[in-house]
Amino acid sequence: MNVRQPIVLGIAGSPRRHGNSDRLLDAALAGARETGALTATLIASDAGLKPCLGCGACSLTGDCIQFDRGPTVYEAIESADAIIVASPVYFASVPAGMKALYDRMQPYWARTHVLMQPRPPRRPGAILLARGGGDPYGFEGAEATTRSVLAVLGVDVLGVLHATDVDAPGELEHHPGLSADARALGAAVAAEALLRIGAA
Ligand SMILES: Cc1cc2nc3c(=O)[nH]c(=O)nc-3n(C[C@H](O)[C@H](O)[C@H](O)COP(=O)(O)O)c2cc1C
Incomplete structure (x- = not known):
């Protein structure tokens, strides 16, 4: 039995x-x-990723042709046993840096859907979203976009947390139950990752 620690x-x-x-x-x-x-932790806005060009090169080779810090990001994603995504809602979606990272996951889609490479083992994960409120669009857009990417990454989403009515940094502390819920969700994701590693 494999007893290494999972990487979340x-x-x-x-x-x-x-x-x-x-x-x-x-x-x-x-x-x-x-x-x-x-x-x-991977900070999307600091990852130095250029946007996806939609050039289709990854459908031919499985790799992105953008010359930037993509390889570091891909290595972090590939070596993770579990992935937890946290994002604010920006205009019913996610911030631009995060969207760049999401779009740059296209090589993983190309590998399994075009190049028919074997899928890596599935891994557990979770989604944590925060929004200010005051618009009618809610979490739906940001959550659907995030779920779409996590599906391509082979992540089983064990739970989703929504923090609403939080705007200024730190307003989350007005909802102490949410941090406790996030802690419990992170623990559940790690426990599932540990199980899957042991079973592999
Ligand atoms: C550019 C921008 C767009 C935003 N768009 C939305 C939105 O569409 N819906 C919403 O509820 N809140 C929106 N917000 C508010 C943020 O979601 C909110 O401040 C959130 O708590 C920020 O999370 P952070 O502290 O992790 O950055 C927006 C904020 C900014 C700066």
Whole structure:
């Protein structure tokens, strides 16, 4: 039986640090560590990713031709045993840096759907979203976009948390139950990752 510690990767979608979605992610990753996982955080807005060109090169080779820090990002994604995504809602979707990262996951789609390469083992994950409120569009757009990417990455979403009516950084602390929920969700994701590693 394999007893290595699972790696839980947190992907932070907000361009501002220590805001509401970062706090949810911090709590989830703390829960994952308490359950025995190693954790890492990838900050989408700092990842230095150029946008997807839609050039189709990845459908021929399985790899992206953009010359940037993509290889580091792909390595972090591929070495993760579980992925937890945290993002604010920006105009019913996710911030631009996060969307660039999402679009750059197209090589994974091309590998399995065009090049018919074998799918890597499925892994557990979770989605944590924060929004200010005050518009009628809710979490639906951001959540659907995120679920679409996680499906391509072979992630089984174990849970989704919505923090609404949080705008200024730190307003999440007005809803202390949410951090506890994020911690519990992170722990559940890590426990599932541990199980899957053991079963592999
Ligand atoms: C450019 C921009 C667009 C936003 N769009 C929305 C929106 O469509 N719906 C919403 O409820 N909140 C919207 N917000 C508010 C953020 O979702 C809210 O401030 C959130 O708590 C930010 O999370 P963070 O602290 O993790 O950055 C927007 C904020 C910005 C800066």
